[in-house]
Structure formats: C-alpha cells, structure tokens
Amino acid sequence: DIQMTQSPSALSASVGDRVSITCRASQTISTNLNWYQKRPGKAHRLLIYSASTLQGGGPSRFSGSGSGTDFTLTISSLQPEDFATYYCQQTYNIPFTFGLGTRLEIK
Amino acid sequence: QVYLQESGPGLVRPSETLSLTCTVSGGSTRSYYWSWIRQSPVKGLEWIGYVYNTGTTNYNPSLKSRVTISLDTSKNQFSLRLTSVSAADTAVYYCARSGTNWGYDPWGQGTLVTVSS
Numbered sequence: 001d002i003q004m005t006q007s008p009s010a011l012s013a014s015v016g017d018r019v020s021i022t023c024r025a026s027q028t029i030s031t032n033l034n035w036y037q038k039r040p041g042k043a044h045r046l047l048i049y050s051a052s053t054l055q056g057g058g059p060s061r062f063s064g065s066g067s068g069t070d071f072t073l074t075i076s077s078l079q080p081e082d083f084a085t086y087y088c089q090q091t092y093n094i095p096f097t098f099g100l101g102t103r104l105e106i107k
Numbered sequence: 108q109v110y111l112q113e114s115g116p117g118l119v120r121p122s123e124t125l126s127l128t129c130t131v132s133g134g135s136t137r138s139y140y141w142s143w144i145r146q147s148p149v150k151g152l153e154w155i156g157y158v159y160n161t162g163t164t165n166y167n168p169s170l171k172s173r174v175t176i177s178l179d180t181s182k183n184q185f186s187l188r189l190t191s192v193s194a195a196d197t198a199v200y201y202c203a204r205s206g207t208n209w210g211y212d213p214w215g216q217g218t219l220v221t222v223s224s
Contacts, residue, residue, distance in 0.1 A: 034210045043217075044201070049210030087152060091209035095167040098152035 002026050002090050006099035012107040017078045021102045023071045023088035032092035035064055035073045038101075039084040047086075048073065078104075109134035111202050111215035119196075119222050125189040129202030129215060136160065136178055140205045141185040143176060145198040146217070153198075157205070158185055192222045 003026035013019050023033065031051035036044045046055045048064035051071055061076045075082055083106050088099040115127035129141070142157040156166035158176045166174050175188040189196060199219050203211040 032209065036211070044203070044211070044214040046210045046212035049208050053208075055210060055212060089152075089154075089211070094165055095169070096154040096209070098154070100151045 001095055002029060002093055002097050004088055004090055004097050004099040006086075006088055006102050008102060009100065010103045010105065012105045013078055014107045015078050015080060019075050019078060019104065021073045021086055021088075021104075023066075023073070023099050025069045025071075025090055025092075028068045029090045029092035031067045032090055033064070033066065033071050034089045034091065035062075036087045036089065037082075037084045038087065039081070044087075080106075109204065109213055111204065111213055113200060113202050113215045113218040115200075115218060115220070117219055117221060119192055119220060120224055121193055121222055122191055125187070125192050125196060125220055125222075127187045127200055127202075127218065127220070129185050129187075131183045131185075131204075136180050136183050136185060140209075141176070141178060142203050142205060142211065143187045144201045144203055144211070144214075146201070147198040149195075150198075155187065155189075194222050196220070197222045 005024045007022050033051045035048040038044050047062050052064045063074050065072050085101045085103045087101050110132045112130050119125045137160050140157045140159050143155040146152045156176050158164045158178045173190045178185045199217040201217045203214040205211045
C-alpha cells in the first residue's frame with residue numbers, strides 16, 4: 001500500500017495567516033492526490049482534486065500543488081471557518097490511502 | 108444537491124456481520140462510483156471499496172475476503188456487508204460518491220459502529 005505522510009500533524013495559526021500543509025507519498029502517485037476538510041459536525045468536504053484543481057464552489061483561497069511524491073495544500077488567508085482537520089488521499093493505486101490528518105487550530 | 112445518509116445498527120457482536128445502507132437523495136445512483144470509507148483512532152481513514160453503476164466492485168485487499176458492496180438503483184441505495192467482525196472493525200463508517208476524477212464528494216455524516224459482546 002502507498003503510505004501518505006502529512007506534516008505537521010497540528011498547526012496553530014491566526015485569522016489572516018497564510019498556511020501550508022504538506023503530504024508525501026511513499027512512491028510516485030503522479031497528480032492523483034486529493035485534499036479534504038473535516039469540521040466538527042460537518043461532512044468531509046473535497047477541496048482539491050488531481051493535486052491542484054479546486055473543487056467547484058470551493059473558496060479560491062485554497063490551492064494545491066505538487067506531483068510525484070510531494071504535495072502542498074495552501075490557504076492564502078485563513079478565515080474562521082478554516083479551522084478544521086485536513087486530509088490528503090492518493091487515488092493512484094488501490095487501495096486508496098489517506099494521510100493521518102493535520103489539525104489546524106486557532107492561535 | 109446530492110446528500111448521502113448512512114443507516115444501520117450501531118452495535119454488532121463479534122464474529123457476526125456488519126450491514127450498513129447508504130441512501131442517496133438529490134441525485135441518481137445510475138452513474139458514479141459509490142464507496143465506503145471508515146475511520147478509527149488506530150488506523151485513521153481507511154478506504155473499504157466501491158461499486159460502480161454497472162455492478163463492478165473493487166475492494167481493499169486487506170478486507171476483500173470479508174466485504175461486499177452492492178448497489179440498488181431502484182431504491183437509490185448502496186450497501187456494505189462485512190462478515191466475521193472483530194473489535195478491530197469498530198469505526199465510524201462513511202459512504203461517499205466519486206466520479207472519474209476520484210475525488211470523493213459528497214460524503215455522508217458517518218455512523219459509528221461498535222463491535223462488542
């Protein structure tokens with residue numbers, strides 16, 4: 001199975017900050033990488049698919065980059081609703097696998 | 108807008124079969140891939156498998172011998188069956204939809220299933 005390693009596991013930031021979360025795959029996955037947001041009491045939300053494509057309706061402050069093994073999710077200016085847990089997922093090989101998550105907290 | 112809702116028993120005895128249903132509203136199950144994913148504190152998010160509208164399935168090899176995912180387009184539902192459960196199968200189970208880009212959207216809210224005697 002392809003292992004997905006996210007870092008950091010937790011991050012404290014303030015409203016308005018620019019933050020980045022990284023995800024590393026244990027082998028190349030081309031651009032078959034998705035990013036999700038999970039807020040308490042809400043369903044998981046697809047933010048980015050194919051490494052860099054913003055899901056329809058998603059805020060433009062979210063962006064994704066990377067290919068091969070290294071990927072980054074960037075939030076350009078944090079909003080209060082962005083404090084949540086973020087997960088990456090590879091869909092290059094079955095079984096599709098997820099990172100353990102990055103919890104973004106208010107500083 | 109498409110909504111997914113999981114339903115089924117919250118408690119299953121060890122060695123028995125876990126059965127869950129996902130009801131799709133606001134859209135048809137006659138296209139897309141329909142998946143089950145679970146999350147536990149030990150393993151994190153774990154992809155279980157999917158069923159396509161043709162009935163084609165694909166499962167996580169670690170669960171393949173115990174899992175069946177099926178689709179009922181007449182009821183706009185799909186189901187998960189996991190046999191011979193143990194405490195390791197205790198998790199929140201989610202249903203989700205994906206297209207050919209393999210991004211999962213939407214997801215259900217999830218349902219907690221506990222395996223215990």
